[in-house]
Amino acid sequence: MTAERIANAQYRLPTLAEVRHQLFTVIKYALVVAGGIGTALPFIWMVLSSFKTNADIGRIPMHWFPTEWIPQNYAKVFEIMPFARFYLNSIIVGVLTTLGALLICSMAAYAFARIRFIGRDIMFMLILATIMIPWWVTLIPAYLVIRQLGWLNTYQGLAVPGMLNIMGIFLLRQFFRTIPPDIEDAAFVDGASRLQIYARIVLPMAKPALLTVGLMTLMGSWNSLVWPLVISQHESMRTLPLGLAVLANLAGWVRHETGALLAATFLSILPIVVIYMFLQQYFIRGLALSGLK
């Protein structure tokens, strides 16, 4: 009876291939989850520590959660540096750079995509080729140009050079080429000028592409260190990354305000991370596209 039941049961030993397949699946999950934890932990640790006192942060062995949740670090951020000013500077520079880049890049991209003019293809190749110049080569004279213009420690000095986004021109051109030309032709017949077609027809249709390029530019500006480092010599003109970098490099008591520095770091990345959470596909598309030729 029992033997019969066992024989009738559908149970059989898994084949070697099945075992191997199962094992692979487990390894895959383990790898991805472990890597994911490794990616998230420094961020989690940063946020948790920003609510600890410095003594609490220094405790050995480490406690993950604050013994007492304190918001004081977030107030201290504004005492150890002109944090509000840095924030404002970053916003102004980011917005200026992004709007400027969208304007000049979309204009050029439209011309390269749609207008037939003498020298178009060679100009496009030349402009694309400038990506290959390592930007440390042009950094010193570009700084001298800004200095000559009297733009050191100004918003225009910080924002204007960043408006040139070659990858943005390339991506927008690719997008404009996908817009059916019939729409433009119809507008031409109605007597619209190039500028009108560009501003009233092409740009509104290109919103997703403009969003992608705009986000890339904004992120680049928000996160950049080197250009503000050479242009902003006054503390009042520092952007967030520069302000943080200077404080983190500083010897002395500020260096030991670990909680406050982590709080400031958290606040500094918050806007981009929030935008990223809502508009993830645009970020990923933009960065991955700029990666793939």
Next chain:
Amino acid sequence: MASTAAKSGGGLIARFRSRIPETTRRDNIAGWLFIAPVLLWITVFTAYPLISSLFLSFREWDPLFTDKYVGLANYAELMEDKIFLLAYRNALVYAAITIPLGLVWGMSVALAVQHIRGRAFFRALYFLPTVTSSVAIAVVWSFAYNQDYGLVNSLLRYVGVQGPNWLGHTQWALLSISLVVVWAGTGFWMIVFLAGLLDIPQEYYDAAKVDGATGWQSLWRITLPLMSPTIFYYITNALITVWIQFEIPFVMTGGGPANATLMPALLLYDEAWDRFKMGYASAMAWVMALVIFVITALHFSLSRRWVNYDR
């Protein structure tokens, strides 16, 4: 007489003009006007600086006092500058760690995440460091590497290991920085590799399975050869970024301890803006450009042997 000449001249222009349709002429003007702003930017912030920097590299120059033509002296001095050579040695070590590790790790994660549940979530999570500023990453990691209370050593203590002073020790500092760079880049490369993997037709794998190939064989005979253009792109990019890395070492170590993490770009910045030796720093920039150019050219010419473009 004069009037006929003028007339025939006018006729010539008119005849020439008449050969170009009106719309074409308008398009020529419109086209150049539309690209004019970008051309202005490129002239002022790329083309002029490019030439200017070459001229500066032949001079002893600072913005206030010195301006003297020295020929190739800056370059000659560089070749004997121990600190400069050390920066390149460090960059080589940094390249030897970050390039293979970033490739193997990024590819492993992309392969692993490809067919699992929650792929979108993990992709978004891994990508997070890519949208975070290098400065923020560097600040967090410089605390995470703290010998006593840092995250890294706290985790090591769980398994009974007393970790070293990561950033304060010449033996560990460069490795520590390299690991942060790999950590920060994983998400971006995972996305790029995933895009490459999705391009491989499923039929190839099915056919291999019918022929009795194991997963391991498929990986080496199908996936990796067909991924070679993507891998080529990764290496091209890595071979460029290695020499221009700045933010992470600048914030985490400032090049120390004892120049153990000094990088070419870090030294260039110091020479130009701390010591104001802008001629000398320009020569450094051109050596950097030359290094990048030569290595990239070499990489491209070698690529014909292993990059597979026919799918």
